[in-house]
Amino acid sequence: MGFWTGPVSDEKAAKPVVESERRFEGRIWNVRTDTVDLGGAEPVERDLVEHTGxxxxxxxxxxxxxxxxxxxxxxxxxxxxxxxxxxxxxxxxxxxxxxxxxxxxxxxxxxxxxxxxxxxxxxxxxxxxxxxxxxxxxxxxxxxxxxxxxxxxxxxxxxxxxxxxxxxxxxxxxxxxxxxxxxxxxxxxxxxxxxxxxxxxxxxxxxxxxxxxxxxxx
Incomplete structure (x- = not known):
């Protein structure tokens, strides 16, 4: 792990979603599990809340x-x-x-x-x-x-x-x-x-x- 040498500014990046499954559908927001390819040996699973903002x-x-x-x-x-x-x-x-x-x-x-x-x-x-x-x-x-x-x-x-x-x-x-x-x-x-x-x-x-x-x- 090294130090970043560029400007400190957030950067958009959409990693490939291999699979996505809705786990819960609520009155205001939902919960799903995404299987995401982060570039490593195997995809990883991430649970997240789908929010309206x-x-x-x-x-x-x-x-x-x-x-x-x-x-x-x-x-x-x-x-x-x-x-x-x-x-x-x-x-x-x-x-x-x-x-x-x-x-x-x-x-x-x-x-x-x-x-x-x-x-x-x-x-x-x-x-x-x-x-x-x-x-x-x-x-x-x-x-x-x-x-x-x-x-x-x-x-x-x-x-x-x-x-x-x-x-x-x-x-x-x-x-x-x-x-x-x-x-x-x-x-x-x-x-x-x-x-x-x-x-x-x-x-x-x-x-x-x-x-x-x-x-x-x-």
């Missing part, structure tokens, strides 16, 4: 306070403080439109200024989930009669305005664990320190998004 929103007010909500997450048996976010599970919906919808549904706010803040894979070792986090500013409260009524875990979620610097401290101290909260808060802090110059436009291409079921979909 998702978007999140770091919403900042004029005083650089970030809007967080408290939501119960059954998989980790905890209430987590996190930015508004949601699945890309509406057929044909643009990711930015999904982010605008999630901000409205979960917080009762709309934003006039949008940028792409950060893109990432939530768990690339076993899930195809692509995630795009937006930065939303110039916020306005939606009139009472136009607000969304949540369901299940989204009913009566408390909201909190947290100064961005305090949110960074909470992340580094291990008090915030949601991945959108961790990456989004830190990315927003870095972007602000650079005068927001590194932000991408809201409609920036999302070339690293993985379509549901690809590659090797059964």
């Amino acid at each position: 998702a978007v999140g929103v770091v919403a900042l007010d004029g005083d650089d306070q970030v809007l967080l909500l408290r939501q119960y997450r059954h998989a980790v048996q905890a209430y987590l403080w996190e930015p508004p976010a949601g699945l890309l599970d509406v057929e044909g919906e643009d990711p930015l439109e999904a982010a605008e919808r999630e901000l409205w549904e979960e917080t009762g706010y709309r934003a006039r200024t949008w940028h792409v803040l950060v893109d990432y894979y939530n768990s690339p070792g076993g899930s195809s989930e692509s995630f795009r986090c937006y930065l939303a500013r110039d916020l306005e409260r939606v009139p009472e009669g136009e607000r969304h009524e949540g369901e299940d875990e989204e009913v009566d979620m408390p909201l909190a305005w947290v100064p961005l610097d305090q949110a960074v401290e909470a992340v580094l101290a291990g008090r915030i664990h949601n991945p959108t909260g961790v990456s989004g808060v830190l990315a927003a802090s870095v972007a602000r320190a650079g005068g927001w110059a590194a932000l991408r436009p809201a409609d920036a291409p999302w070339e690293w998004r993985i379509p549901l079921g690809a590659p090797g979909s059964a």
